[in-house]
Amino acid sequence: MKRWTPLAGALLLAACTTPSSPPAQQATKPPAPPVRDLVAQVRAAAEADDALAVSPLRDPQIEDLREEVERLERAGKYRQAAAVLARALEIVPDDPELLQHAAELAIHRQAWTEAVELASRSYHLGPRLGPLCRRNWTALRVIYELHAQDEHAALAREKLAQCTVEPPVRM
Template identity: 35%
Template sequence: MKFFQFPILAVAAGALLSACSQPSPPAKAAAKPDRDPAAAVAAIRAAGSQLESAVEVKPLRDPAVDGLIKQARDLEAQAQPAPALDAVRRAEKIAGPAPDILQFEAELLIESREWREAGEVAQRAYDSGPKVGAICARNQQTLVEARSALGDAAGAEQARAQVVACKLAAPARY
């Protein structure tokens, strides 16, 4: 019997010692993102403006929605992303989940350092919107920025590849 007691004591002592060890540091993805929101939004908007696509979708909408979007853009220009976000969400209540409005919301969320929510809103905008053109490129670049800020390198790289896929060349004319 004494032969079996020694290994049991050794295992118990090892378990006790491991319980006293220091906790591991938090994962990098759990750390607070240090990405500059202004630089991220500039990269997002540049992705859409630099894309020369033959296909663009421009929705017709209620003038009240256009007024709220203008108000939101004016507030954003005054470095007031929270009130701008409120105006955009009021516009969404009228227009529904329009991809371009959702994308603007995602950009304002990035300015507010709400990286995870920005990624979720950009994904909704992509899912309900065009798969080519400037909005598509901005959706995907938003995912690049949000995932990078959250430490998801693989997800950011996947979204980066999708930015290129948003370009649809014009058909050859004969």
């Protein structure tokens, strides 16, 4: 037993020591911004004051549904808001503004493929200029950047720049 005492003591001391150097830190990419920040970026793109604004007419028969969607979204109930918005899209399936709003709700829910499809469809049915166009391409850009699809993100930035047209000079 006395022969094992020095060995046991050495093992205990070895177990108590700290490593001489910390383990190598793995390179990690920075965390993605919160989803609400992505949606805020998309909506902020519509705010340019210097642009010619082209706004499609709103269908009055779904205005109450729009208001309900906005209320649910403010409450953070994105799935319920998307369900109400789907009802509005049954009434007016080709409304580009509703489609873009649905894309933004899909971003909130992290349904990336759905968001890309909806924003693309909104762009193709929409005015292709002005605030809605900027929201379309900003939504696509943030999704592509988030998923490191650099070529698609570059194209989205290029298309985004084409959405802003200076208003005519009035005399």
